[in-house]
Amino acid sequence: MNGISVRTATLLALAVIILLAxxxxxxxxxxxxxxxxxxxxxxAMGLVVLVGYAGQVSLGHAGFxxxxxxxxxxxxxxxxxxxxxxxxxxxxxxxxxxxxVGRPILRLxxxxxxxxxxxxxILIYMVINNEGWLTGGPDGMTVPSLGVRSLLKGYGIKVTSxxxxxxxxxxxxxAGAFVALNxxxxxxxxxxxxxxxSEVAAxxxxxxxxxxxxTAFVISAVYASVAGSQVALMNRFVTPDVxxxxxxxxLLTMTVLGGAASVLGxxxxxxxxTALPQVLTVFEDFEHVLLGLIMMLxxxxxxxxxxxxxxxxxxxxxx
Amino acid sequence: xxxxxxxxLGIDFGGLTAVGGVSFGVGSxxxxxxxxxxxxxxxxxxxxxxxxxxxxxxxxxxxxxxITGVASHKLAAMGMSRTFQNLMVFQQMTVLQxxxxxxxxxxxxxxxxxxxxxxGSWRRNRESEREAMRLLELxxxxxxxxxxxxxxxxxxxxxxxxxxxxxxxxxxxLLDEPAAGCNAVETQEIDGLISDxxxxxxxxxxxxxxxxxxxxxxxxxxxxxxxxxxxxxxxxAVAHDPRVIEAYLGTEAEGxxxxxxx
Amino acid sequence: xSEFLQFLFSGITVGSVYALVALGFILIFNASGVxxxxxxxxxxxxxxxxxxxxxxxxxxxxxAVFAIxxxxxxxxxxxxxxxxxxxxxxVVSLIIITIGASIFLRGLAQVVFDKQLHRFPSISGDDPxxxxxxxxxxxxxxxxxxxLGAFLALYLFFSHTLTGKAVLATxxxxxxxxxxxxxxxxMMTLSFALSAAVGALGGVxxxxxxxxxxxxxxxxxxxxxxxxxxxxxxSPFGALAGGLLVGLIEAMTAGYISSEYKDAVAFIVILLxxxxxxxxxxxRSALERV
Numbered sequence: 001m002n003g004i005s006v007r008t009a010t011l012l013a014l015a016v017i018i019l020l021a022x023x024x025x026x027x028x029x030x031x032x033x034x035x036x037x038x039x040x041x042x043x044a045m046g047l048v049v050l051v052g053y054a055g056q057v058s059l060g061h062a063g064f065x066x067x068x069x070x071x072x073x074x075x076x077x078x079x080x081x082x083x084x085x086x087x088x089x090x091x092x093x094x095x096x097x098x099x100x101v102g103r104p105i106l107r108l109x110x111x112x113x114x115x116x117x118x119x120x121x122i123l124i125y126m127v128i129n130n131e132g133w134l135t136g137g138p139d140g141m142t143v144p145s146l147g148v149r150s151l152l153k154g155y156g157i158k159v160t161s162x163x164x165x166x167x168x169x170x171x172x173x174x175a176g177a178f179v180a181l182n183x184x185x186x187x188x189x190x191x192x193x194x195x196x197x198s199e200v201a202a203x204x205x206x207x208x209x210x211x212x213x214x215t216a217f218v219i220s221a222v223y224a225s226v227a228g229s230q231v232a233l234m235n236r237f238v239t240p241d242v243x244x245x246x247x248x249x250x251l252l253t254m255t256v257l258g259g260a261a262s263v264l265g266x267x268x269x270x271x272x273x274t275a276l277p278q279v280l281t282v283f284e285d286f287e288h289v290l291l292g293l294i295m296m297l298x299x300x301x302x303x304x305x306x307x308x309x310x311x312x313x314x315x316x317x318x319x
Numbered sequence: 320x321x322x323x324x325x326x327x328l329g330i331d332f333g334g335l336t337a338v339g340g341v342s343f344g345v346g347s348x349x350x351x352x353x354x355x356x357x358x359x360x361x362x363x364x365x366x367x368x369x370x371x372x373x374x375x376x377x378x379x380x381x382x383x384x385x386i387t388g389v390a391s392h393k394l395a396a397m398g399m400s401r402t403f404q405n406l407m408v409f410q411q412m413t414v415l416q417x418x419x420x421x422x423x424x425x426x427x428x429x430x431x432x433x434x435x436x437x438x439g440s441w442r443r444n445r446e447s448e449r450e451a452m453r454l455l456e457l458x459x460x461x462x463x464x465x466x467x468x469x470x471x472x473x474x475x476x477x478x479x480x481x482x483x484x485x486x487x488x489x490x491x492x493l494l495d496e497p498a499a500g501c502n503a504v505e506t507q508e509i510d511g512l513i514s515d516x517x518x519x520x521x522x523x524x525x526x527x528x529x530x531x532x533x534x535x536x537x538x539x540x541x542x543x544x545x546x547x548x549x550x551x552x553x554x555x556a557v558a559h560d561p562r563v564i565e566a567y568l569g570t571e572a573e574g575x576x577x578x579x580x581x
Numbered sequence: 582x583s584e585f586l587q588f589l590f591s592g593i594t595v596g597s598v599y600a601l602v603a604l605g606f607i608l609i610f611n612a613s614g615v616x617x618x619x620x621x622x623x624x625x626x627x628x629x630x631x632x633x634x635x636x637x638x639x640x641x642x643x644x645a646v647f648a649i650x651x652x653x654x655x656x657x658x659x660x661x662x663x664x665x666x667x668x669x670x671x672v673v674s675l676i677i678i679t680i681g682a683s684i685f686l687r688g689l690a691q692v693v694f695d696k697q698l699h700r701f702p703s704i705s706g707d708d709p710x711x712x713x714x715x716x717x718x719x720x721x722x723x724x725x726x727x728x729l730g731a732f733l734a735l736y737l738f739f740s741h742t743l744t745g746k747a748v749l750a751t752x753x754x755x756x757x758x759x760x761x762x763x764x765x766x767x768m769m770t771l772s773f774a775l776s777a778a779v780g781a782l783g784g785v786x787x788x789x790x791x792x793x794x795x796x797x798x799x800x801x802x803x804x805x806x807x808x809x810x811x812x813x814x815x816s817p818f819g820a821l822a823g824g825l826l827v828g829l830i831e832a833m834t835a836g837y838i839s840s841e842y843k844d845a846v847a848f849i850v851i852l853l854x855x856x857x858x859x860x861x862x863x864x865r866s867a868l869e870r871v
Contacts, residue, residue: 057673104856110672111616115810116855118803119848130841179434185416186433186440187426187447194409194420200371201407205487206395206424215430245799249680256677261411285692292685299674299681300666 007181010264014177017267018170031162032234033278038169039230041270042176044254045263046223049180051252052261053189054216055196056106057114059248060121064094064221065228066128066243069143070135072232076144083146087229091222098221099214106213121248129240140239143232165234172230173267176223180263183219192216193261224251257298259305268306320347322491322522323399328367328377329546337363338546340377345491345524345539350517352525352533352554355543356567361526362404364543365495368524369401370394381491396424400484401493404526406476408468408483415464417479418451419444421486454482458512474505481512491522498529510536534558542566583714588836589829590712594721594790596828597728598624601783602805603812603820604731605776610814611752612772615664615675619683620805621798622690623777626652627784628793629690632699641701649781655686656777657770665769683798690795703789720789727786731779732821739817748772800844804831807851826850 021034043065050056071090075081081089105116128135135141149164183189191212194202199209232238241247254273258265276294280287302309323345329338338360345351353361366372368379370391379387381397389397400421409417426447432439455461458478463471471479477497484492497513498506506529514536517523527533533540533554540557542550544566550557557563602620609617630648635641663678670678704723709716738745750758751768758765783801784793791797808827812819827847835843 051673057676059676105852108855111610111676111814112810112855114616114672114676115806116852119807119852122803122848123845123852126842126845178436182436182440183434185444186436187419187423187443188428188430188433190412190416190420191423191428193412193416194423197409197411198407200391201403201409202420203371203391204369204395204401205421205483206392206400207420208392208428211428215428219430219434245803252673253677253680256673260673286688288684288688289692290688292681292683292688295681296663296678296685299670299678300663303667303670303674 007184010181011174011177013264014174014267018174022166028160028162031160031166033275035162035165035169035234036231037267037271037274038166038173039227039234040251040254040274041267042169042173042230043224043227043251044258044266044270045173045176045180046220046227047251047255048261048263048266049183049192049223050216050220051255052259053184053192053196054213056213056216057110057252058117058121058217058220059114059245059252060117060119060124061220061224061251062228062243062245062247063121063124064098064224065231065247065251066124066240067094067097068225068228069232069238069242070128071225072229073141073143073238074134083144083233087226087233090229091225094221094225095218098218102214102217103210106210106217118245118248121243122245125240125243125245128243135240138240140237143236143238145236146233161234165230169230169234172226176226177263177267184263188212188215196261253295256305257295259307259309262305262307265305265307272306321345322347322382323368323524324378324380324383325368326378326380328364328374328379330363330367330372330375336546338367341541341543341548342377343541343548343551345522347522348517348520349539350513350523350525350537351539351541352527352537353541353543354527354530354533355549357528358545359543359566360546361543362495363546365401365493365524365526369399369493395487395489398488398490399493400487400489400491402477402480402484402495402497404495404499406473406480408471408476408479410467410469412468413465414460414468414471414479415448415451415455417468418454418482418486419447421483422447422450424487425450451482451486454485457485457515458482459508474501474508477501477505477509478512481509481516485516485521489521491524492516494523494525494527496526496528498527498532506532530558584836586713586715588832590715590717590721592829592832593825594717594724594828595832596808596825597725598783598787598791598801598824599804599808599827600728600821600824601731601779601786602801603808603824604728604735604817605780605783606805606809607812607814607817607820608735608772608776608779610809612748612769613660613664615679616806617659617682617776618676618679618802619659619686619798620776620780621800621802622683622686623652623656623780623798624784624787624801625690625793625795625798626655626686626777627781628788628797629694629699629784629795630781631785632701632788632793633694635701641704644701645785648785649778652777652781652784653774654777656773656780659777660769660773664773665766683802687795687798694795696795698792698794700788700792707789718790720786724783724786724790727782728821728824731782732817735775735779735817744771804828804847807847810851811854 025031047061050058068090072083072086075086075089076083101120108116129138152159191207194207195209195212203209228242231242250273254269255266257272258269277287280290321344326342327340329340341364355361367374370389373388378385381399386394409420426443429439452461455464458481460475460478497509510532513523537554540551540554541548542557542563549562549566550560602624605620605623609615627648630651631644634644634647659682663682667674667678703720705719709718739749747763748768750763751765755765804827805824808824809820811826812823830846830850831843834846
């Protein structure tokens with residue numbers, strides 16, 4: 001297996017899943033869950049680049065999702081920008097912020113890095129939560145429509161909002177996967193992945209460790225931001241929770257659950273963590289108990305994450 | 320012409336002197352070895368030269384330029400690369416990708432091109448792959464090119480590190496105990512490999528415990544003990560230097576005799 | 582002046598709670614290299630179990646002791662069932678495991694107990710003591726005393742008992758500790774038990790002042806963690822000082838700058854400290870081995 005076939009196989013698998021899953025959907029509600037999975041999967045893919053490739057941890061990436069989300073809420077109202085431009089603006093602001101704070105933060109390692117990114121995420125959350133005059137505070141604010149549905153209506157095509165967002169987020173997810181997979185076995189991707197195993201060895205072959213870490217941080221911030229923008233535009237509403245600590249934890253868990261360095265794993269992780277609460281509403285009160293248990297069990301017994309662990313098992317059982 | 324010049328290089332850790340003040344030089348195309356008993360400060364010396372530790376005193380000159388305290392990734396760009404005593408292979412990559420990673424400086428950083436998978440990214444990949452395969456052939460690992468690095472044997476990993484270091488196209492290669500932990504056959508292979516590399520005009524600075532290897536291939540030997548240089552010169556001269564014998568006798572008499580005579 | 586004194590009192594009170602959490606953090610971190618994100622849940626368990634045992638008619642002191650013991654068991658279980666089996670896992674895996682444990686314990690408390698806010702009576706009543714124009718609750722003195730007591734006990738334990746030294750040896754070099762005959766597994770268990778006990782003590786002491794509910798753990802963990810980082814993630818003294826400092830900074834910010842951003846300041850301070858002194862105020866730097 002070389003890099004090209006893994007790339008093609010992953011893209012094909014994703015495309016097939018996105019195209020065929022609706023066959024199984026009994027109602028429009030499932031389109032919404034599907035869209036949420038794709039959106040979370042996108043943010044998790046960004047963390048694949050940061051955590052899986054470059055070996056850095058972040059407990060604050062929901063902060064960048066928050067920036068992307070509120071860019072779409074504030075941009076049209078205060079700057080008169082069309083929603084799509086706001087997505088780009090949010091991504092640019094997130095990328096710039098990641099670039100500015102990344103260098104000092106990424107000097108830290110392991111647990112210290114986790115705390116610093118956690119602090120960064122919480123600070124972003126607090127600004128959104130406290131500056132009520134701008135953001136509506138804890139009550140949140142409405143987000144203008146993307147305008148695609150009324151455009152389609154003009155052509156006589158009628159889709160529900162959930163259906164439309166299913167397809168939009170599916171295409172964006174594919175684009176995100178394409179980019180992350182391109183990176184994997186590219187010159188820049190190899191430089192990133194070399195940090196994962198040994199920063200010292202990486203530096204002795206000429207890799208500017210700080211610069212490459214920063215690159216991964218910025219890329220993952222942009223992914224998280226675009227994901228946040230999509231959530232805001234889909235829900236037509238946004239609250240500070242999108243930037244909250246628990247959301248950061250969810251994103252990191254999705255990434256690692258599926259297999260930190262696996263693009264497909266990010267989608268698998270996102271599926272489990274997004275669909276689970278929907279399924280568990282039956283158990284209601286036990287949702288957290290089960291979520292916590294799953295997080296612990298997977299990390300203890302399938303340390304590499306679901307996709308790599310299963311792939312290994314299949315390879316072993318193959319003749 | 321000297322490629323590396325070390326003058327009075329030393330370092331202290333928390334008030335303790337690990338390396339006092341060591342001076343020596345490496346000529347162009349030469350193989351120079353640093354030997355000494357365990358704890359003599361050889362690896363610490365290496366870590367200073369390769370920019371991982373910042374020396375407390377002294378100077379390091381590479382091709383006449385002062386490189387004291389220069390970060391290691393910049394040293395790689397100036398033509399210095401190294402291997403590690405405790406292997407530092409990229410375990411999550413294939414053997415081939417490990418060596419391709421060593422081409423980082425030639426490839427340059429073009430993040431957008433790589434993200435979008437533009438032709439430039441593929442072209443650089445192909446070039447790197449070709450060159451990496453050539454280096455793998457040189458170290459005799461071309462057959463395992465597509466295996467995961469973590470599947471290789473210890474001796475093979477040592478050679479993989481050498482190939483990765485060579486991929487940076489160094490003028491000076493620092494090898495930290497390339498034969499440590501290898502059996503007799505592997506040692507002989509590495510021995511031949513080092514001579515071959517030197518034959519292509521790369522200067523080599525070697526830290527080694529295996530006296531036999533050192534004596535056979537080095538043109539010049541620096542002997543360290545307790546953080547100081549105690550002797551240097553041609554291998555056979557050094558082997559008969561009473562200070563060297565004493566240093567080895569004082570710590571590991573049997574081992575040294577065996578190595579030197581065997 | 583009396584205003585400043587008032588902020589000072591409230592800062593030291595809340596800082597003492599953070600110090601207890603921070604002490605718990607470093608106990609586990611020193612022994613296992615694991616940052617336990619479920620540390621706040623120990624505090625929650627201490628408060629919640631005490632409340633429900635007390636409500637069932639058990640005398641307060643007995644309820645508190647019972648709560649601390651049960652929390653100890655939870656700490657030991659965390660080590661045996663989750664941290665132990667994951668030995669050798671990456672930092673990210675360990676972070677997710679302890680966050681998973683935190684979510685699990687929070688969920689369990691929500692199921693076993695309830696989602697209400699609870700408090701039980703203070704130890705020495707609720708009549709404020711006035712000092713220099715400011716007032717302080719008697720329970721605050723108990724909290725401060727608890728933090729100082731826990732610090733002193735841990736300090737004496739580590740510096741004056743053989744077991745304490747064995748824990749430190751395990752933390753410094755596990756293999757070497759094993760070679761000289763220290764049961765490093767027992768030392769890990771002991772560290773988790775002690776850490777849980779210190780956390781639960783914090784919960785027991787703070788509940789009469791700050792109230793408790795199933796979800797108080799997370800915020801406390803973050804603040805305590807801030808304190809531990811500030812103190813250099815090493816010595817009990819660092820944890821005590823760091824925790825108190827976070828509490829003081831928070832109270833002063835709430836009093837003089839903005840109560841909305843009082844939580845933010847703790848994190849800004851952490852970020853600044855980490856940027857300037859990556860090893861904390863009282864930590865020592867370590868060289869990477871090559």
